[in-house]
Amino acid sequence: MAENSTKGIPAHEPDDIVPRLAEARDVLHWGAAAEAAEIFRVLQEEAARLGLVTERAAALVGLGDCALEAGELSGARDHFAEAELLLADAPPACRAPARRGRATAHLLAGELRYCCHLLETALDELNEPGTAGAGDPRALLALHTTAIAPYVDLGAYVRAARAAELALALTAEVDDPVLVAGALRGAARTLVVEGRFAEAGTALARARELCRSRRIRTELAHCHRAHGYVHAQDGRLGAAERELRTARAMLAAKRAPLFTVQVEVELADVLRRRGKADEAAALLAPLLTPAALGDERGAVHAGGAHRLLGLMAEDRGDTESAEEHYCAALSLLERTGAAGDLADLCRLLGDLLRRTGRTEAALNAYRTGLGHRAAPGTTTLGPAPPVPLRRPCG
Template sequence: MDEPAEIGRRVQRMRAERGLTQRALAEPSYTSAYISTLESGKVRPSETALRFLAGRLGTSYEELATGRPAHLATELRLALTDAQRTLATGDAAEAAPRYRRLLAEAERLGLDAERAEALLGLGDCALEAGELPDAIGHFEAAEKLLADEPLPRRARPIRGRAVAHLLAGELRYACYLLESAIDELNAGGLADPEALVLLYAAVISPYIDMGAHARAAHAAELALALAPRVADPALVAGMHRQVARTFLTAGRTAEADASLAKAQAIYQQLRLRTDLAHCHWMRGYVQAQNGDLVAAEAELRTARDMLAARRAALYAAQVEVELADVLRRLGRCEEAAELLSGLLELGDSHGAVHAGGAHRLLGLMAEERGEAESAEEHYVQALTLLERSGAGGDLADLCRLLGDLLRRTGRTEAALDAYRTGLGHRAAPGTTTLGPAPASPLRR
């Protein structure tokens, strides 16, 4: 709301333009003396008073309070919806310039809610492009604009920041952000189902990567229980996609595939291409686990092509690690090695987990060729990268591979050290390095 003097001048101008006296404007709810005091800028009008006067003057509360015609904010919100649709169904590189223009317009008009929405869109665009520092900056700026809003309104930027840190290999910090928000929502009686499903679904991936499988399963159970109270179909689909990971971890592949089928059907209906690509990726993973390598290759190639077309670099890198493993198991090791070689440079940027996975697979292939020294080098490189990211579950498996290799080559003490390191990284059921698990929703 503008200063009282500015509002008073605006009311006086509009009243004069419409040929109304102060008494005619004031009645029946106010007095002409109140209108005189308001027009002189000596009183700050309440929202109730301004809404009454706006009705008498044939204008909007927003225009009377800020001087900004209401249609400008409406048009901006419609344009933001169009940009969101472009991002979901088109290309982040096309959506980002739209969001930047809309952010500038929202700043010019002083519309904080629309500024936050544009920043969230820019954050999502940066996530797809693998520009993680930019993504974090956009989500932090959006969260700052929403600082005075209830926590459910801040769930999206918090989740966005967490995903960016997760993709950067900062698993523990991603967990911390999500767990803190979940605890605050539940402890404060703000158990908004959509916000909680968004956060529970997001925390599954870092839990699994850290080896905290029981915690991931608990988050999945809570998300599934809340799903019937969620109206947004895309949010429900995203939950099913993440819950499928917990089913896979538990060896429940049929249930995982059923969850993925539900998600895929929604994404196809809504034409959400990046999310649909993730479903192809996970279904390929399920098929690989079941030994159907030919079908797995087809699904993973579809996912990689869809993500590459969207310039979703880090997501495409994750798929390529899975695809390379399928190619290795099909006996096409040269193709797998060529695919993995392009991922090694990610270790110097924000893809430490993916580069670590590439080194692990290259080590396995070197072992299969009988090249123990090369295998050891790749395992050690993978170990360094995964330790940096905190991927506890992967580290434990990698230490086992390294220990087995060292033992076979007669280096028993070094093998024992590797096994001990692996045991140190194997998380106990339901725990992380972060302390107690986040609270469950309060029962009502």
């Protein structure tokens, strides 16, 4: 008789692996990624031994999700890619979880355009008439929801809003609280872009209630983080600080280092705006190491940390240090294509250079920002303006 547990005892029958995979995912959603990874690792080995391709791929996706929580992006990509390879001959809906995971790993690394390419390719495959599993609502919901964040970061706001609209429409067909809460959280961000803060807050409140009722701690932490972002964008800094502190505590408790340091960057921004510069600086200082943030572990937030340190240096009158931080941020963000962040940073750098009498360098900084905002496909007539060859830094 098979042992149906999550303690690593081999199953004697293939049917035992499916419920144990579900148990492992529950452990992950509760916020114990390290424990979940051990269970997924055992199940992956068992499935491989028994020749169960679908179950082995599901275990690999679970391992990839655990690696994302731990901030191990390269390892996560490897797990997701292996799962996709195993399912190469399966319908696109079966490959969707692995593709979504791989796209998320590239998103977290700041590779926004490649993330969108992966998601759009998967969506094209799912929407191909006559394809087995075409139109699968669960797969479509997962892919559309994941596309929202990179679209917003790239400045493709119409696409982001459309992805959110499609995701929300699919939630009625999917009984998965994690996916539904994620769709509500993604939609909230597009509502913020449109200035609809109250509606964004309502969407997040629904997501939080869903997570609480189903005891989904991981997604609940991200909902607190998203609510902090909404409040910060709306100028409600006290409420933003409370939400971000809650998210930080929850993420740190469940040992999610990458997400924890990203929240710390967002919290530092709120603290600086509230006049708590020393506390903000203390939060940021440990984050500017390769082990915390950087090209592989959150280039967008690393750029944000440098931006904040530059602003604080300007507040102290240290223009040389401010320029160094702005240039470091620009170097990181240019590789991501985060249009809004780049435009804002180029404005800050250009203003600094102009105030210090370097008019030509300031103009180059402004041109760089405009070049990133006017990307191909955004101009009415003619090609988009090229990004200047001459960099404003260095």
